[in-house]
Amino acid sequence: MAERSTGLPSQRQVIELLDGEFARIGFDIENVVIDAATRPPRITVVTDGDAGLDLDSVAELSRVASELLDELDTAAYVLEVTSPGVERPLTTDKHFRRARGRKVEVTLSDGSTVTGRLGAVRGPTVDLVLREGSRGEFTVREIALDTITNAVVQVEFSPPNPHELELAGQPGKEAAT
Numbered sequence: 001m002a003e004r005s006t007g008l009p010s011q012r013q014v015i016e017l018l019d020g021e022f023a024r025i026g027f028d029i030e031n032v033v034i035d036a037a038t039r040p041p042r043i044t045v046v047t048d049g050d051a052g053l054d055l056d057s058v059a060e061l062s063r064v065a066s067e068l069l070d071e072l073d074t075a076a077y078v079l080e081v082t083s084p085g086v087e088r089p090l091t092t093d094k095h096f097r098r099a100r101g102r103k104v105e106v107t108l109s110d111g112s113t114v115t116g117r118l119g120a121v122r123g124p125t126v127d128l129v130l131r132e133g134s135r136g137e138f139t140v141r142e143i144a145l146d147t148i149t150n151a152v153v154q155v156e157f158s159p160p161n162p163h164e165l166e167l168a169g170q171p172g173k174e175a176a177t
Contacts, residue, residue, distance in 0.1 A: 008034055008041055009072055017072075021064050022047060027057070028094070030084050043069070044080040050098060053083040090151040097121045099153055101170035103160070104128075106143065107150040116141070117160065119168040129167045138164050 014032045027049040035042045062081045119127030
């Protein structure tokens, strides 16, 4: 029988403990941050799923995480389950797929920057709906994922153009809040 610790679990221990249950519910663990310097210490689990992370999901994941972490004999801590937030760079095809329909700023390997609405991810490429030309018409540009050096979701304060959403493969979908 393994000796039980009275300290905090490691990042790896938390991921190993929670990963299977989070995946069963439909979520991936993006990161675990353990801050032992705060009082009480804080364990933050950053998670995301294809359907996004709403308050009901946060509550369920928090309950599951708390039950599993309670099996460890650890010091008192505060548990936080959260989404990656919009400031997180999109780095994997899964990130791009989950951000479909959102406005993003993309930096390409040639140093140029474009802002548009993410469309479908198809293999090694992603569609980006851009407003181009003197009349500001929407066009769809296919971009190789390996030419993207940085991509970040942009915060929007007004609803997107319905035609723009349609081109991004999101017909009738309301703007994300």
